[in-house]
Amino acid sequence: MSPRKSVTETAATRTRILECALASASADGLEGVTIGRLAAELEMSKAGVIGHFGTKEALQLAVLDTAVDRFVQRVPARAVGARPGTERLARAFGEWIDYMAEDGRGCFLTSVGTEFDDRPGPVRDAVIAALSRWSAYVLDEIRTAVDSGELPQDTDPDQLAFELDGVVLATAQAVRLHHDPLATTRARRTLARLLPS
Amino acid sequence: MSPRKSVTETAATRTRILECALASASADGLEGVTIGRLAAELEMSKAGVIGHFGTKEALQLAVLDTAVDRFVQRVPARAVGARPGTERLARAFGEWIDYMAEDGRGCFLTSVGTEFDDRPGPVRDAVIAALSRWSAYVLDEIRTAVDSGELPQDTDPDQLAFELDGVVLATAQAVRLHHDPLATTRARRTLARLLPS
DNA sequence: TTAGATTACGAACGTTCGTCTGCTTTTGGC
């Protein structure tokens, strides 16, 4: 039928599937992704789609991986240039907020976290693992800031991380559910208070 | 077959269905509720289940209504005795936090908000309406507190409401996803800072 | 006592789900 692709192009097919699945999952949730709809949208057979992953669950994990990669490339990667401590934290969270506000995207990772927060399994584990990595990153920077005196000595890192998490979640809700154009403004204001520069 | 129920008992059947559906939706999301599983769990026929509502979407809206009712009975209702302003706000949010922490329940309303934040339709509209009512309630109390001098004159009510929302969302995530036993402690600490008494 | 709703049933509808089985085509290394 259609001309076959080179090996790099077949790897690109996998990427194409994951991009489409990520878009679908952003709207309908990770469980809402279906092989049939993906196949129709990509003009492939269902077997051609799932053949790259084996099972739907493996596909879900791959989608999650893709989303995490993009997040890492976008958020922490853009903060490496900032000085460790509050400056890096402010940069990272600022990038995250901007990222969420783009096209009302929100945060895929936290959305899936809510979707799977009561469904034990590999997907839930993967979400928790990813969020734990982020959490460790944040806590590390907070401790650096405390040690250097940027933050008060009596700062409770876990408490601050909790409040920063709240800012992110509130922003995601404001952006996606309420389409609030002032969400980023409010988020930045809270951020500035939590992370004095 | 089985003896028919009186009219009050048949109304109780509807309640029984909604309770079961609410439990199912808490775990699998509102879209994850299926007529077949409900019927099996309630030992009824699928037709008997859906007959009370007509369509699955109507059932979803009824489940949402049930959840909102319970929330109202539990959270704002317990705060009516508190003095308007920061005291009532602190009481209401404190109750909400306790409510979320019970059995790691989390907040059904915000979970569904995340689930449907990109799916236009009656369910999304109903979630937004319910959250808007809560938001109006909170903003009203904040303004009362500002007027009475409990909160600084330059308080931005929307900003404070945004940050309170963040506390709730962070608590829900900590409780449901991470099973964090310290979630309520952290939430109360943030609350105390946002709403000085 | 009777008539009309109401309630729930069993059964089937057509659709979609995820998965699997052959089969054909293409690819990459020899």
Place this chain on the structure above:
DNA sequence: GCCAAAAGCAGACGAACGTTCGTAATCTAA
């Protein structure tokens, strides 16, 4: 140029989906 490996297709599988029948049993009201 050849050949195993991989990619993708068509199609079918059983199961589950939401919905809709016709019917039997029950309740309410006249």
